[in-house]
Amino acid sequence: MTTTAAEKATTTAPLPSALALGLSRAAVETRMFFREKDAVIFTFSFPIILLVLFGSIFSDQFKGTGITVSQVYTAGLIGAGVMGAAFQNLGIGIAIDREDGTLKRLAGTPMPRSAYFVGKMLSSLVIALLEVLILLAIGVLMYGLELPTEVSPWITLTWVLVLGLAGAALLGIAASSIPRSAKSAAAVISMPFVVLQFISGVYIPFTELPPWLINISSVFPLKWMCQGLRSVFLGEEGARLELTGSYELGRVALVLGAWVIGGLVLCLMTFRWKGRRDG
Template structure:
């Protein structure tokens, strides 16, 4: 007598890593389908670099540095902050308002995969944006890119700390907007204010002392200053208010904001709207 086993077989659930990669691919596809995100996050620094280069031309910013060379590091820092803090704060607030986060929380997908997908989005868009910025700067605007390995090592840790701190702060700040529609009105002014006082749109040393003092509390100032240390000529640090790049101080400030952002995000993050109970 022949018997057949009709016991249903259960497939193992996908690993957190595979789910994280899948979420990253989904996040990237959705990001590049959104025209608003492309214009105001991805292409925004690139457009402004072109505008500043055209307006200031070959004006000397000190040590023979022209407008394109001076503003390139600031636009890189701005792009990282837009892709991390602004993008995550706005997109998560919108997804919470639409009920998407609540539905995702009810699936077997681990929360880590959701956040890994967001961070993966930040890394992909930031790297793509930087490559495009550097390509335009070097090929079209005549900016001399650094060739010393030490400078690119500095670029690496500044990029990692900048994207990490911006990402966790964006996740934490996503609870501030009361609705998805209000996210842009709440987040964008904060980002613009920090860009204006952090040496992204102006020569940092020309800003009032009190404004520089306020900017030094926040991460974007140190991200922009760190990028200037990578892309501006040797000796240019004498034009900084402190007379040096203060890379050690910048690393400490960015690390502190990373830790603070992680703690705050863990405590305040919500999967549902505040009025949902």
């Protein structure tokens, strides 16, 4: 039995896969981000300005290590930049999408909902990688940061960034449901992120922090991401600056992996496609 022309016309073409749609959505999200010049300037300039300021003010060496404070700041601010691109940007951006109706409209299309999140996370990955490259260039050119010459540290850098970015992004998606409106999203999401930077070894060494703050920071991914990054760029001498005298990379992987799983659970439990005013 042959198919008639009418039957052919009414046949619905299969939709692209969720991954393909996610890649397309990532391209859209990335273009939209770079069109917002104020967001681009703030996202990239903030960690750069802090690195230049802190690196110029605190340029002494840690005794007996040959490592400067500027180099430690470089590793810490790379971690903060990655988490900012994932947690902060995603949390605020999704809260805005929810209030202006973007989420509601996308939920009503045939596009798989997972494609939206794939697009958001891949866009954050692009932004984070650009930020890492810029901060690394400043660290190398201005503060004598030495890039690893062996393969092993680069492998460590890859899994630390992947796990750290994934965990921070999922945490940002979950946190996007906290603000009551898009206007309050920046304050509600940025404030805990700023506090976390101060207690996670980004700006203040752990040796200067009281134990109870160290215990709090140890619960969150930023502390472990920065610790993993220090292992890549500061080498064996830098391990002497850690509280335990070791980078504890096994524990870094365990905590960051736990945040990927925990962040996914939080997203499934808390994420809302509609705003509070939509009922």
